[in-house]
Amino acid sequence: MEHVVPALLQVLSPxxxxxILIGTVFGTIVGALPGLGSVVAITVILPFxxxxxxVPSVALILAVYCSSIYGGSISAILINTPGTPQAxxxxxxxxxxxxxxxxxxxxxxxxxxxxxxxxxxxxxxxxAAPQLAAVALKFGPVETFALIALALTCIAGVSRGSTLKGFxxxxxxxxxxxxxxxxxxxxxxxxxxxxxxxxxxxxxxxxIGLFAISEVMVRxxxxxxxxxxxxxxxxxxxxxxxxxxxxxxxLVKGSVIGSFVGVLPGTGAAxxxxxxxxxxxxxxxxxxxxxxxxPEGIVAAESANNAVSGGALVPxxxxxxxxxxxxxxxxxxxxxxxxxxxxxxxxxxPDVIYAAFIVLILANLAIFTVGALGVRYFLYALRMxxxxxxxxxxxxxxxxxxxxxxxxxxxxxxxIAGVVGFFLRINGFPTAPVVIGLVLGRIFEESLRQGxxxxxxxxxxxxxxxxxAVALFCVTFAILFLPPLIGSVRRWKxx
Amino acid sequence: xxxxxxxxxxxxxxxxxxxxxxxxxxxxxxxxxGVGTPFDPxxxxxxxxxxxxxxxSAVTLRGLVRREAPPKETHDWVKLAVITGVIGAYxxxxxxxxxxxxxxxxxxxxxxxxxxxxxxxLVIFSVLFPLATWFTFVHLLALPLxxxxxxxxx
Numbered sequence: 001m002e003h004v005v006p007a008l009l010q011v012l013s014p015x016x017x018x019x020i021l022i023g024t025v026f027g028t029i030v031g032a033l034p035g036l037g038s039v040v041a042i043t044v045i046l047p048f049x050x051x052x053x054x055v056p057s058v059a060l061i062l063a064v065y066c067s068s069i070y071g072g073s074i075s076a077i078l079i080n081t082p083g084t085p086q087a088x089x090x091x092x093x094x095x096x097x098x099x100x101x102x103x104x105x106x107x108x109x110x111x112x113x114x115x116x117x118x119x120x121x122x123x124x125x126x127x128a129a130p131q132l133a134a135v136a137l138k139f140g141p142v143e144t145f146a147l148i149a150l151a152l153t154c155i156a157g158v159s160r161g162s163t164l165k166g167f168x169x170x171x172x173x174x175x176x177x178x179x180x181x182x183x184x185x186x187x188x189x190x191x192x193x194x195x196x197x198x199x200x201x202x203x204x205x206x207x208i209g210l211f212a213i214s215e216v217m218v219r220x221x222x223x224x225x226x227x228x229x230x231x232x233x234x235x236x237x238x239x240x241x242x243x244x245x246x247x248x249x250x251l252v253k254g255s256v257i258g259s260f261v262g263v264l265p266g267t268g269a270a271x272x273x274x275x276x277x278x279x280x281x282x283x284x285x286x287x288x289x290x291x292x293x294x295p296e297g298i299v300a301a302e303s304a305n306n307a308v309s310g311g312a313l314v315p316x317x318x319x320x321x322x323x324x325x326x327x328x329x330x331x332x333x334x335x336x337x338x339x340x341x342x343x344x345x346x347x348x349x350p351d352v353i354y355a356a357f358i359v360l361i362l363a364n365l366a367i368f369t370v371g372a373l374g375v376r377y378f379l380y381a382l383r384m385x386x387x388x389x390x391x392x393x394x395x396x397x398x399x400x401x402x403x404x405x406x407x408x409x410x411x412x413x414x415x416i417a418g419v420v421g422f423f424l425r426i427n428g429f430p431t432a433p434v435v436i437g438l439v440l441g442r443i444f445e446e447s448l449r450q451g452x453x454x455x456x457x458x459x460x461x462x463x464x465x466x467x468x469a470v471a472l473f474c475v476t477f478a479i480l481f482l483p484p485l486i487g488s489v490r491r492w493k494x495x
Numbered sequence: 496x497x498x499x500x501x502x503x504x505x506x507x508x509x510x511x512x513x514x515x516x517x518x519x520x521x522x523x524x525x526x527x528x529g530v531g532t533p534f535d536p537x538x539x540x541x542x543x544x545x546x547x548x549x550x551x552s553a554v555t556l557r558g559l560v561r562r563e564a565p566p567k568e569t570h571d572w573v574k575l576a577v578i579t580g581v582i583g584a585y586x587x588x589x590x591x592x593x594x595x596x597x598x599x600x601x602x603x604x605x606x607x608x609x610x611x612x613x614x615x616x617l618v619i620f621s622v623l624f625p626l627a628t629w630f631t632f633v634h635l636l637a638l639p640l641x642x643x644x645x646x647x648x649x
Contacts, residue, residue, distance in 0.1 A: 051636030387609035
C-alpha cells in the first residue's frame with residue numbers, strides 16, 4: 001500500500017492523464033487502420049516518450065497498447081477488414097451485424113467487452129506478477145538460462161510461418177545481441193573495425209526497421225486495396241443490461257482465456273480471440289447463431305483479445321521476458337527510460353510497477369470513453385489516403401531510430417533492418433523472434449557463462465542440482481522434439 | 496521465381512552469412528582475448544553460429560525436397576524498388592539536409608509517386624506534417640533533431 005499512493009499521485013498528474021487520453025485516441029485510430037496494428041502503433045509513438053518523465057511515458061505506451069487492440073474491431077465491424085489480426089474473430093459476427101443496420105450496437109458490444117476483458121486481465125496481472133517475481137527471485141544463472149531457452153523455443157516454435165524459420169529468426173536476434181563489447185570482459189566482437197559497431201546493434205533501430213519500415217515496403221509491394229466502403233450510419237449504442245446478463249459466461253470465459261493465453265510466450269491476442277470464439281461456438285447460449293451477426297461472438301472475441309494485454313505483461317514485468325513483439329517493444333521503451341523489467345524491478349522501481357497497474361485500469365476505462373464519444377470521428381482516419389499514412393510512418397519511425405541515442409548510424413541500421421525485415425516477411429520468416437532474441441540475447445549469454453563458472457565449465461552441471469532448470473529443459477526438449485517425432489510416427493503409420 | 500527456389504535461395508544466403516561469420520569468429524585475434532576467463536569472447540557466438548548453420552542447412556534441404564506451388568499473388572517490384580530507394584535516400588539525407596527539409600522531400604516524393612491526386616493536399620501535408628513534427632520534438636519535447644547547413648535551427 002505504501003507504493004500505491006505515490007504511484008496514484010503520479011498517474012493522476014495532468015501529464016499522465018493527457019498521455020492516457022492521447023495514447024488511447026492514437027492507438028484506437030492506428031488499430032483501426034487495416035494492416036498497421038499494435039506493433040506499428042507503439043513503434044511510431046515511441047519517439048514521443050524520449051523526452052517525457054517515466055510515468056507519463058509508460059502511460060502513453062500502455063494506453064496505445066490496449067487501445068490499438070480494441071481499434072482493430074472498428075474496421076472489422078464497419079468495413080469487413082480487421083484493423084489488426086486480433087480482431088479477425090470479431091469480424092465474423094461484427095460485420096453481419098453492421099450489414100443488418102446494427103453497426104452502432106455492434107460497436108457498443110465490442111467496446112464494452114474490450115473494456116471488461118482489459119480490466120479483468122489487469123486484475124490477473126496485479127495478482128500474478130508479484131507472485132511470479134517472488135518465485136523468480138530464487139532463480140540463479142542456470143535457471144535463468146533454462147527459462148530464456150524455453151521462452152525462445154516457445155516463441156520460435158509457435159510463430160506464424162514454419163517452426164524452422166522461427167528458430168532461424170530467433171538465432172539471428174541472439175547473434176545480433178553479441179555484436180560489440182563482450183558483457184564479461186569488454187572485448188570487442190564482430191565490429192569489423194567499424195567504430196559505430198563497437199556500441200553494438202541498437203534494439204530500437206532494429207525493431208523499428210523490422211516492423212515499421214518493412215510494413216511500408218510490404219504495403220507498397222502488395223496489390224493496392226480499394227478505399228473501404230463503410231456500412232450504414234455509425235454511432236455508439238450500448239445493449240440493455242439484460243442482454244449482457246444472458247451472455248455473461250462468454251464475457252468471463254473470454255477474459256479468462258485471454259489472460260491465460262497472454263501469459264504464454266509467442267501466442268498473442270489473435271489466438272486468444274479464436275480460442276474464445278471457438279469456446280462460445282461450442283458451449284455458448286447462442287452458439288447456433290454465431291457467424292450470423294450474434295453479439296455473443298463479438299463479446300467472446302473482444303473480451304479475449306483485450307484480456308491478452310494484462311496477461312502478456314505478467315512475464316514481461318515479472319521475469320523480464322517478453323512473450324511477443326508488442327511486449328518486446330514496451331520492454332525496450334522501459335529500458336530506454338532506465339528501468340529494467342524483471343525481478344529486480346519489483347524491488348527497485350515499485351512505484352513504476354504500481355503506476356503501470358493503475359494506468360492499465362485507467363487506459364481500459366479511457367477506451368470506453370473514447371470509443372463512445374469518438375467512434376464516428378475515427379471513420380475519417382479510415383478514409384486517410386495511404387501515401388500520407390506511409391509518409392507519417394516513415395518519418396516517425398526514423399525519428400524513433402534517431403532519438404534514442406541521437407546517432408545517425410542508427411538510421412542506417414533501421415533502414416537495413418527494414419530491408420531485411422521485408423525479405424524475411426515475404427518468405428514467411430516471423431520477425432518477432434528476431435526482436436525477442438535481441439532483447440534477451442545479452443542476459444542469455446551472461447546466464448550461460450555465469451552458469452558455466454558455477455558448474456566448473458561443465459554443461460552437464462546444468463542438469464545436476466538444479467531441479468527447476470531440469471524441468472524447464474525437459475519442457476524445452478519436448479517442444480523441440482515432440483512435434484517432429486509425432487509427425488514422423490504418423491507418417492510411418494500412414495504407409 | 497517459385498517458392499521452392501526462394502527457400503533454397505534463402506537457405507543458401509543464410510549458409511553463406513553463417514560461414515562468413517564463423518570465419519570471422521576463427522580470427523586468431525579472439526584467442527588472445529578473454530584473459531582470466533575460461534572461454535574466449537566468441538565462444539558463445541560460435542555456438543549460435545553452429546546452430547544457425549544447422550537450421551540454414553535444414554531450410555535449404557527442405558526447400559529442395561518439398562515441391563510447394565508458388566503463392567498466386569501479384570507484386571509490384573518497381574514500386575518497391577523506388578520506395579526503398581526513397582527511404583534509403585532519406586536515411587542519408589537527414590545528415591546533410593537536416594530533419595525538416597529531408598522530411599518535406601520524402602513526404603512530397605512518396606505522395607507524388609503513390610499518386611495523391613490533390614496537389615493542394617500534397618503540398619500542405621508535405622510541409623505541415625514535418626513542420627509540426629519538428630516543432631513538437633524540438634520545442635515541446637526539447638529533443639534536438641539534425642539541422643540543415645542553411646539554418647541554425649531548422
